[in-house]
Amino acid sequence: MFAVRRRTVYRQTSGIPGPIELLREAIAEVGSRQRLIRYLVVAEMKRRGSDTIFGNLWWILDPILQMVVYVIFVSILLSTKQQPDYPLFIFAAILPFKWFSSVVTDGTVAVIKDTALIRQIAFPKIILPIASATGGVVGFAWGLIPLTVVTLLYGRLTPFILWVPVIALVQYVFSVAAAIFVSAANVFFRDLGNVAGHLLRLWWFLSPSLYSLQQFDGLGFVKAHPIIATLARLNPFAILFEAYRAVIYGSTTAPYAPPSGGPDVVGLVGLLLGSIVLVGLTTIFFKRLEPEFAKVL
Amino acid sequence: MARLKPLGRDDGGPNDAIVATDLGVQYNLRFNRKRSMRESIANVVTRKPPERFWALRHVNVHVPHGESLGVIGPNGAGKSTLLQVLAGIMRPSEGSVEVRGAVSGLLTLGAGFDQELSGRENILLGGAFLGLDDKVTRELMPGIVDFADLGAFIDAPIKTYSAGMRARLGFSIATSVDPDILLLDEVLATGDATFREKSKGRVIELVKSAKAVVLVTHDMIWVQEYCNRALLLEHGQVVVEGTPDDVVAAHLERTAAAKAERDAAALAAGLDPRAR
Numbered sequence: 001m002f003a004v005r006r007r008t009v010y011r012q013t014s015g016i017p018g019p020i021e022l023l024r025e026a027i028a029e030v031g032s033r034q035r036l037i038r039y040l041v042v043a044e045m046k047r048r049g050s051d052t053i054f055g056n057l058w059w060i061l062d063p064i065l066q067m068v069v070y071v072i073f074v075s076i077l078l079s080t081k082q083q084p085d086y087p088l089f090i091f092a093a094i095l096p097f098k099w100f101s102s103v104v105t106d107g108t109v110a111v112i113k114d115t116a117l118i119r120q121i122a123f124p125k126i127i128l129p130i131a132s133a134t135g136g137v138v139g140f141a142w143g144l145i146p147l148t149v150v151t152l153l154y155g156r157l158t159p160f161i162l163w164v165p166v167i168a169l170v171q172y173v174f175s176v177a178a179a180i181f182v183s184a185a186n187v188f189f190r191d192l193g194n195v196a197g198h199l200l201r202l203w204w205f206l207s208p209s210l211y212s213l214q215q216f217d218g219l220g221f222v223k224a225h226p227i228i229a230t231l232a233r234l235n236p237f238a239i240l241f242e243a244y245r246a247v248i249y250g251s252t253t254a255p256y257a258p259p260s261g262g263p264d265v266v267g268l269v270g271l272l273l274g275s276i277v278l279v280g281l282t283t284i285f286f287k288r289l290e291p292e293f294a295k296v297l
Numbered sequence: 298m299a300r301l302k303p304l305g306r307d308d309g310g311p312n313d314a315i316v317a318t319d320l321g322v323q324y325n326l327r328f329n330r331k332r333s334m335r336e337s338i339a340n341v342v343t344r345k346p347p348e349r350f351w352a353l354r355h356v357n358v359h360v361p362h363g364e365s366l367g368v369i370g371p372n373g374a375g376k377s378t379l380l381q382v383l384a385g386i387m388r389p390s391e392g393s394v395e396v397r398g399a400v401s402g403l404l405t406l407g408a409g410f411d412q413e414l415s416g417r418e419n420i421l422l423g424g425a426f427l428g429l430d431d432k433v434t435r436e437l438m439p440g441i442v443d444f445a446d447l448g449a450f451i452d453a454p455i456k457t458y459s460a461g462m463r464a465r466l467g468f469s470i471a472t473s474v475d476p477d478i479l480l481l482d483e484v485l486a487t488g489d490a491t492f493r494e495k496s497k498g499r500v501i502e503l504v505k506s507a508k509a510v511v512l513v514t515h516d517m518i519w520v521q522e523y524c525n526r527a528l529l530l531e532h533g534q535v536v537v538e539g540t541p542d543d544v545v546a547a548h549l550e551r552t553a554a555a556k557a558e559r560d561a562a563a564l565a566a567g568l569d570p571r572a573r
Contacts, residue, residue, distance in 0.1 A: 012385060012394050036425035043411040043422065116408035122385040122400070123426050291388035294381055295324050 022287040023280060029124035036123070040131035045138060059142030063098055067091045067150075074210060083212065085154045085249070092248040093209040093241045095147055096168070099140040100175050100237075101200045106132045107179030108186045108193040115297045125290050126283065129183035133176045140168060147248065156250055160262055163247040167263060170272045171240055177278035184286040187296055207237035212245075236275075239267040314398050314478050314509035315360040315383060321391030322353040322378050322533075352378040353533045354391070362398075362477070365500075365510040367524035367541055369517070369548050371555075375533040376513045380480050383511060398477025398509070401427070408467075416451040416458075416466055417442070423470045437473050444495075445469035465492055472499050479503055482513045497523070517545045 017025070030037075049056055071087050083089045110132040111118065111125060118125065144164070151157045186192040208216055213232065222228045232238055243263035326348035353375045360366050368376050381387045382394055409426050410419050420441055424434030442451050445466045450458060458466070472479065481500070501523060504510050514520060520527050520541045527544035529537040529551075537547045 012382075012388055016388075032428070033425070035431050036422075039418075039422045039425050043414055043418075046413040047411075114408070117426075119381065119386065120408040121426050123428065292325075294386045295322075 016288065016291075019284045022284050026124070026126050026283045026287055029126060030130060033124060033127050036127055037131045037134060040127070041135045041138070044132070044135045056142060059139045060146050063091065063095045063143050064146050064150075066094050066098065070094070070210060085156065088150050088154045088156060089212075089245065089249050090210055091147065091150050092245045093207075095140065095143045096171055096240060096244055097204055097207075097209065097237070098143070099136050100171065100178070101204075102139060103133045103136040103175040103179050104182055104196055104200060105193070106136065107182045108196055110179065110183040111187050111293060112190075112297060118293050118297045125293060126180065126286055129179040129286070130176060132183070133172070133179040136175065137168075137172060151248055156248070158247075158250065160247040160250075163263055164244065167240065167243045167247070167268065170268050170275065173272060173279060174236055174240075174275040177275055177282045180279065180282040180286050184282075184289045187289065187293055203237065206232075207235055208232075208241050209237075213238060213242055233267075236271055239264065239271050243268055312361045313359045314362045314364075315358060315394070315396050315511070317356060317358040317383070317392070317394040319392035320353055320356040320358070320379075320382060320389050320394060321351060322375070322382060322387060323390040324350045324352055326350055351533050353382070356392075356530075356533070356535055358528070358535070360478075360509045360511060362509050363504070364526060365504045365512065365524045367520035367527040367544075368511060368513045368530060369515070369520060369527060369544065370530035370536075371552070374530040376530055377482055378533075379530065380482050380511065380513055383478075384480055396478060399474075400478045400480060401471050401474050401476030410455050410463065410467070412456040413454055415454055416445070416447055419455055419466065420470060423467075424474075427470075427474060429474060441466075441469045441473045444473065444499075446492075461489060461492070468496055468499075472496075472503065476503075476508065478509045478511070480511050517548070521545055 045056075048058075067087055067090060070090050074082065074086070074090075107129050110128040147164075148157070148161070151161065182192060182196060216222060216232060217229050222232075246263045356375075356379065358366075358379070368379060370376050378387070382389055383396060384400060385396070409423055411422055414422060417438070420438055421431065421434055424431065424437070429437075445451070445462075445468075447458075447462055447466065450462060455463065455466075479500070500510065500512075504523070510524075512519070512524060524541045527539065527541040528535050529544050529548050531551070536551070537544050
């Protein structure tokens with residue numbers, strides 16, 4: 001419909017700018033379009049609210065229902081000794097992962113969902129995955145309500161729960177990188193969405209979601225190959241789940257006792273730095289492909 | 298017959314709002330259609346060379362401030378691609394384009410609107426897409442609302458709008474931002490007769506106030522009446538450039554010739570052109 005360049009003079013040539021230049025461009029674009037991100041997030045919320053009967057109530061219902069499903073599933077199928085207060089134990093993982101998987105699924109369509117927008121308006125497209133990932137925060141924030149309730153129910157609510165926003169910030173940076181990557185890649189490979197669904201499920205079960213990292217270490221083949229235990233600790237979601245669990249659930253060995261030392265800060269800082277690098281790399285990837293979007297869509 | 302201008306390299310004068318030099322846009326057909334990974338991997342494995350296609354090639358365009366340039370040509374000639382490059386939506390594969398001034402483009406009406414938001418909210422969203430400061434958009438709001446003339450609908454969600462109402466709002470936003478350069482793609486035929494008159498008036502106003510306009514259209518009358526210059530695109534190349542009357546005449550002549558040729562070929566193949 002419309003396209004504007006506020007810069008009074010712009011010049012485009014066939015050459016592609018270098019990675020540093022692309023990164024600088026992206027930072028300037030996001031900095032100057034914060035308002036657009038906000039409007040897009042609000043519009044997305046409105047759409048969600050109006051399409052469903054329960055509207056935003058789904059943000060609360062969904063993780064609870066998922067928790068119930070897993071509790072039943074694990075109780076019936078697996079006879080292994082469960083963690084005390086198992087529902088809370090897995091809820092601390094369900095909520096953050098539900099956030100991440102919705103960011104990835106929304107991210108895959110962030111660029112392709114409005115073809116006309118891409119073809120007709122000159123605006124920094126990187127806003128789209130960032131807005132989509134930021135919109136996911138709202139869902140997570142709603143989920144904090146049932147989280148607090150379940151934690152209270154099991155009498156495990158401690159001031160350590162105030163760590164949750166800090167851990168969530170690390171996860172946010174990581175999920176922005178994921179959203180930027182899948183949104184650009186999906187323009188060229190439309191079946192990425194199908195692949196992503198399966199990869200997410202696999203990732204969920206390979207991460208210490210329904211079990212603890214300690215339990216994983218106790219498995220026969222992990223004992224035989226200690227390298228697997230080391231690798232498992234490099235999984236971003238191993239770091240995140242363990243951190244969430246440390247501040248929400250507390251320690252597994254001493255039920256009903258306040259958590260001993262809070263989350264693994266070193267692991268979180270490492271993940272944050274790694275995620276920042278990932279955001280940079282995926283941004284360069286996105287910016288390199290961006291000029292082709294209008295031709296492909 | 299139109300005067301054929303030499304189409305050499307041209308850096309343009311200081312008065313030019315748009316200077317496009319040796320512009321080329323290439324499409325890689327490997328990605329042009331929605332492809333799946335299976336097909337792409339198959340293409341890589343079988344070492345199938347990528348199919349490429351030039352939508353525009355060796356195009357030189359310059360538009361001085363205060364000029365209204367009409368771009369005509371058959372479907373698929375690259376007219377819309379040219380506007381997309383001028384708007385900064387596409388990066389040229391070859392050559393360069395320089396645009397001096399704030400560009401507002403009305404490429405298709407209705408893009409960028411959010412169905413759930415009201416007309417007013419969509420004006421704010423549109424302003425944000427255009428990169429306008431929120432304060433500026435809010436200042437422009439009364440003028441945009443007034444020109445679109447949607448009555449009480451301005452506070453209703455866009456999904457309740459008719460196509461014409463949507464077009465009116467889109468046109469109103471794009472022309473209210475006081476652009477130095479206005480890009481229009483076949484959008485003047487929208488809305489009812491009253492709004493068409495009104496939008497014509499707005500475009501003429503913009504042209505008069507020393508703004509540059511590039512207009513892509515199939516409406517020859519528009520080109521002849523409101524453009525000072527025109528160019529004819531065919532197969533991604535500028536065929537004729539000159540006064541609107543000359544270029545329109547050349548276009549009609551070439552279209553008739555092409556049609557006669559097709560008919561002759563069909564006749565030769567034993568088909569009656571009128572039977573098709």
